[in-house]
Structures are given as structure tokens and as C-alpha cells.
Amino acid sequence: MxxxxxxxxxxxxxxxVALDNVSLTIEDGEFVFLVGPSxxxxxxxxxxxxxxxxxxxxxxxxxxxxxxxxxRRKLPKMRRTLGVVFQDYRLIENMNVYDNVAFAMRVVGAxxxxxxxxxxxxxxxxxxxxxxKRMPGELSGGEQQRVGIARALVNSPRMIVADEPxxxxxPARSLELMLLLEKINEMGTxxxxxxxxxxLVNAFSKRVITIDCGEKTGDSVEGGYYDL
Amino acid sequence: MRLGYLTRxxxxxxxxxxxxxxxxxxxxxxxxxIMGSVSLLSLNINKLIKExxxxxxxxxxxxxxxxxxxxxxxxxxxxxxxxxxxxxxFVSRTQAMENFMGKYDASLMEGIDExxxxxxxxxxxxxxxxxxxxxxxxxxxxxxxxxxxxxxYAQNFVMxxxxxxxxxxxxxxxxxxxxxxxxxxxxxxxxxxxxxxIAIMKMVGATNAFIRLPFVVEGLILGMMGGSIAxxxxxxxxxxxxxxxxxxITGTLLNVIPFRQYAxxxxxxxxxxxxxxxxxxxxxxxxxxxxx
Ligand SMILES: Nc1ncnc2c1ncn2[C@@H]1O[C@H](COP(=O)(O)OP(=O)(O)OP(=O)(O)O)[C@@H](O)[C@H]1O
Ligand SMILES: [Mg+2]
Numbered sequence: 125m126x127x128x129x130x131x132x133x134x135x136x137x138x139x140x141v142a143l144d145n146v147s148l149t150i151e152d153g154e155f156v157f158l159v160g161p162s163x164x165x166x167x168x169x170x171x172x173x174x175x176x177x178x179x180x181x182x183x184x185x186x187x188x189x190x191x192x193x194x195x196r197r198k199l200p201k202m203r204r205t206l207g208v209v210f211q212d213y214r215l216i217e218n219m220n221v222y223d224n225v226a227f228a229m230r231v232v233g234a235x236x237x238x239x240x241x242x243x244x245x246x247x248x249x250x251x252x253x254x255x256x257k258r259m260p261g262e263l264s265g266g267e268q269q270r271v272g273i274a275r276a277l278v279n280s281p282r283m284i285v286a287d288e289p290x291x292x293x294x295p296a297r298s299l300e301l302m303l304l305l306e307k308i309n310e311m312g313t314x315x316x317x318x319x320x321x322x323x324l325v326n327a328f329s330k331r332v333i334t335i336d337c338g339e340k341t342g343d344s345v346e347g348g349y350y351d352l
Numbered sequence: 353m354r355l356g357y358l359t360r361x362x363x364x365x366x367x368x369x370x371x372x373x374x375x376x377x378x379x380x381x382x383x384x385x386i387m388g389s390v391s392l393l394s395l396n397i398n399k400l401i402k403e404x405x406x407x408x409x410x411x412x413x414x415x416x417x418x419x420x421x422x423x424x425x426x427x428x429x430x431x432x433x434x435x436x437x438x439x440x441x442f443v444s445r446t447q448a449m450e451n452f453m454g455k456y457d458a459s460l461m462e463g464i465d466e467x468x469x470x471x472x473x474x475x476x477x478x479x480x481x482x483x484x485x486x487x488x489x490x491x492x493x494x495x496x497x498x499x500x501x502x503x504x505y506a507q508n509f510v511m512x513x514x515x516x517x518x519x520x521x522x523x524x525x526x527x528x529x530x531x532x533x534x535x536x537x538x539x540x541x542x543x544x545x546x547x548x549x550i551a552i553m554k555m556v557g558a559t560n561a562f563i564r565l566p567f568v569v570e571g572l573i574l575g576m577m578g579g580s581i582a583x584x585x586x587x588x589x590x591x592x593x594x595x596x597x598x599x600x601i602t603g604t605l606l607n608v609i610p611f612r613q614y615a616x617x618x619x620x621x622x623x624x625x626x627x628x629x630x631x632x633x634x635x636x637x638x639x640x641x642x643x644x
Contacts, residue, residue, distance in 0.1 A: 197560075231562060
């Protein structure tokens with residue numbers, strides 16, 4: 125769940141107003157595309173959700189945590205309710221597929237027995253069965269991003285946030301990946317996806333939030349169409 | 353948090369970043385050996401100087417007018433009353449002659465009357481730095497005919513002693529700073545390649561303590577490796593060098609402290625410094641990456 129009210133974010137260092145007066149609500153179980161031109165503030169909005177940046181003013185609530193006032197030492201607890209997917213996958217190069225996913229469970233202190241049953245299940249879910257022993261460098265871009273999604277998913281987060289997850293993939297791979305995210309959403313996880321790809325957005329009939337120059341310019345609740 | 357995870361992580365990162373681990377251990381070893389060698393050298397020099405100082409005695413000759421041995425012995429109290437006198441040993445003229453004859457060919461001494469020798473006191477000082485002042489005070493005692501003291505020797509010893517302690521202290525302090533600097537930078541370099549890993553851990557919701565711990569464990573392991581390698585190397589080097597020295601300058605006063613005598617403190621200090629530097633280096637190196 126994301127709740128934003130009159131959110132403003134100013135980067136002091138570049139004296140940029142990245143977001144201004146943004147209000148929106150994303151309920152549990154929704155699938156939302158976040159679209160907008162380059163530099164419009166999409167990544168900034170995602171970083172407000174993950175707690176990487178704090179709002180200059182306004183209210184941001186994510187999975188019941190108030191992100192404007194959350195204590196530093198509470199951040200880990202908050203982040204365990206999120207799964208983050210990156211455009212550049214961010215896999216650990218010297219760990220194989222299995223360990224890249226198991227790593228996410230180990231660092232939150234999950235017991236070994238649970239890791240042993242959960243990781244194979246998730247790898248199968250994202251279509252990576254049989255690839256466990258491969259190193260990231262031995263995978264295609266699409267496969268690497270599936271590892272990224274598996275890692276985001278493995279700790280059963282309430283919400284997955286993905287900033288241009290298909291940015292480095294060809295259209296066919298992108299579509300496959302989006303279908304996977306849709307499947308994950310259907311299993312009950314909230315999904316927020318930032319993307320540039322108009323065709324991709326239009327291929328799905330989902331809610332589309334548009335931002336331009338830091339302001340929310342559109343929010344089509346269902347069957348959204350992205351046309352900029 | 354399980355111990356298995358930590359040690360596995362520690363060793364995994366040591367082996368996967370084997371070059372940086374190697375560099376870190378090497379630098380810890382090098383710094384420890386340099387520091388240890390300087391300390392051991394200065395300990396040896398100090399000991400040598402102490403021994404030489406101990407041989408540097410003052411001889412106080414009793415006035416011939418006091419022929420009677422008992423009367424001469426009475427001077428002991430007056431001599432010991434002088435501040436800097438550590439010990440005063442009475443040697444009668446008979447003993448002095450016997451000692452002399454023991455040292456040299458007895459035939460030389462035939463016909464020499466023991467009266468030629470004076471009663472005397474062999475004096476050791478607390479601090480030879482004040483030898484000239486003490487000499488004057490001794491000369492002022494009634495019944496003392498003459499005081500023999502090697503003032504120039506004493507001055508040289510004092511100077512050498514001061515130079516050695518100052519130089520080694522300065523060197524050790526400098527080395528401690530330099531090695532901390534180099535070591536923490538090496539570990540920083542070693543962790544630079546792990547920014548990504550740390551960023552991912554933060555995103556997944558790992559606590560700072562959890563992220564830090566493997567680095568601390570890694571630092572500890574590297575520090576202990578460095579400490580023990582340095583200890584063994586120091587042992588070898590010390591024995592090699594002292595063997596050479598003793599072998600080449602036989603029959604001199606040179607008497608090197610056996611390594612055994614310092615093995616335990618050297619080991620404890622090496623391990624302690626290794627562990628501290630490793631652990632703090634590990635924590636310090638990732639501090640900046642934890643702020644996200
Ligand atoms: N860390 C930062 N410090 C200063 N300015 C920043 C920072 N991050 C972003 N900005 C500025 O804020 C504005 C919004 O950036 P943001 O990254 O949110 O855009 P975006 O919509 O994600 O763009 P893109 O589609 O290119 O990824 C831009 O003008 C950018 O230059
Ligand atoms: Mg962006």
C-alpha cells in the first residue's frame with residue numbers, strides 16, 4: 125500500500141524540484157504502471173517508496189510506515205515488506221543463481237531449512253529451474269532479470285517495485301517479463317512498474333499513473349493508455 | 353544470527369577477493385615486523401648499554417694515612433650517604449693485590465709490597481649521567497685520596513641511551529600511524545568492490561549490524577593471519593640476525609636476548625594489533641556504504 129499526499133521533493137544539490145504536489149494512493153493487490161518522460165521524477169517517486177530519499181514536504185506512507193519520519197534503524201524492517209527490482213539487475217557476479225536468491229533470505233536471517241524449500245520454489249515460479257548453478261555472466265539479460273525478480277520475491281514482500289525492469293531487454297523479452305510480473309500480481313503481491321515503453325503499457329489493461337515535470341498529470345484507474 | 357553464516361561469509365569473501373586479502377595480510381605482516389624489529393633492536397641496545405654501564409665502576413682510593421683496615425671500612429657509611437651511590441664494596445689492599453696477581457702473571461709481582469696498594473671501594477652508581485657530580489662529592493669525603501672515574505665513557509653511554517630511546521620511540525609511533533593508515537586504506541580498497549553487494553543487502557532489509565559483522569569477521573581472520581605470520585617471520589629473522597651477529601663478533605660483550613624471552617609478549621602484541629586493526633579496519637571501511 126502506498127499513500128502520498130501533496131508530496132514535494134527538492135534535491136538541494138542540484139536545486140531541482142523533482143516532484144511537486146503529488147498525491148496518490150495504491151491499494152494492496154494493485155498493478156500500476158508509472159510512466160512519464162525522462163527526468164520527470166519517476167525514479168524519485170520510487171526512491172520515496174523504498175526510503176532511499178525522504179520527502180521535502182508532504183506525507184508518504186508505505187505498507188503502514190510513515191516514510192517522512194521513519195527512524196533509520198526501522199528502515200530494514202520496512203524494506204522487508206518490499207521487493208525491489210533494478211533496471212541493471214544488480215546481481216552479485218561471483219554468486220550463482222541459487223545463491224543470489226538465497227542470499228536475500230540469509231541476510232534477513234531466514235532459517236536454512238526454509239531457504240532450502242523456498243528458493244527452488246521461487247526459481248521455478250520465475251522460470252529458472254535448471255539454471256541454479258549458472259553464474260550471472262552465463263545468463264541472458266532476460267534470465268538475469270528473472271533472477272532479480274526471484275530475489276525480490278523470495279522474502280514474500282507485500283509489494284514489488286521495479287524501476288524500468290525491462291529497460292535493457294528486447295521487446296519479446298520485455299513482454300515475457302511483464303507477464304511474469306502480472307502473474308506475481310495475480311498471486312496477491314502489489315506491483316508498481318516504472319517504464320518508458322508505450323507499447324508494453326498498452327498491451328496490458330492496467331492502471332497507469334503519468335507524471336510530467338514532477339507533477340502527476342494522469343491516473344487512469346483501469347485500462348490505462350500511455351500516449352505522450 | 354548464526355555463526356556458520358558469518359564464518360562462511362568471512363572465508364568466502366577472503367577467497368573471492370583473494371588478491372585484496374593477500375595485500376591486506378602482507379601489509380599487516382610488514383608493518384608488524386618493522387615495528388617488532390625496531391622494538392626488539394632497541395630492547396637489545398638498552399640491555400647492552402645497561403650491561404656496559406654496570407661495568408662502568410668508580411674506584412675510590414682511601415688515603416694511605418689510614419693504614420688500618422677497620423678505620424678504612426668506616427668510610428663505607430660516608431660513601432653510601434652520597435646520593436647517587438648504588439653500592440659500595442670494600443676491597444682491602446691485600447685483596448686488591450691478590451686480585452691483581454690473579455689477573456696478571458704472579459711472577460711480575462714478586463717482591464712488591466702489598467703496601468703499594470691502597471684500600472679501596474668499588475662503587476656502582478644509580479645513574480651514570482650524574483657521574484661527575486658524584487665524583488666531586490666522593491672526593492670531598494675526608495679520608496678519600498683519589499677517585500677514578502671514566503667520565504667520558506659515562507657521557508657517551510648516556511648520549512647513546514638517550515638517542516636510542518628517542519629514535520625508537522619516534523619510529524614506533526610513526527610506524528603505528530603509518531600502518532593504521534595503510535591498513536585501513538587497503539581494507540577500504542578491498543571493500544570498494546563490494547559496494548553493490550552492500551547496497552543490495554540494504555535494499556533487501558538487512559540490518560547494519562548484520563551487514564557489518566561479516567566484514568568484522570573477515571577483518572579478524574585477516575588480522576589473526578597477519579599476526580601469526582608476522583610472529584613466525586619475526587622469530588626466524590631474529591634468530592637469523594642474532595646468530596650472524598654472535599657468530600661474527602665472537603668474544604665480545606655482545607650478548608643478544610634470546611627470542612624465547614620475548615616470544616609471548618611479541619605474540620600477544622602481534623595478535624592484538626592484528627585483531628584490532630583488522631576489526632576496526634573492516635568496520636571503518638564499510639561505514640560510508642551503510643548510509644543509504
Ligand atoms: N540524487 C540527485 N541529486 C540531484 N538531483 C537529482 C538527483 N536525482 C535526480 N535528480 C534530478 O531530479 C529530476 C528527476 O529525476 P528522476 O531520476 O526522478 O527522473 P526519471 O523520471 O526517473 O528519469 P528517467 O526516465 O531518465 O530515469 C531530474 O531533473 C534529475 O536531474
Ligand atoms: Mg529513472
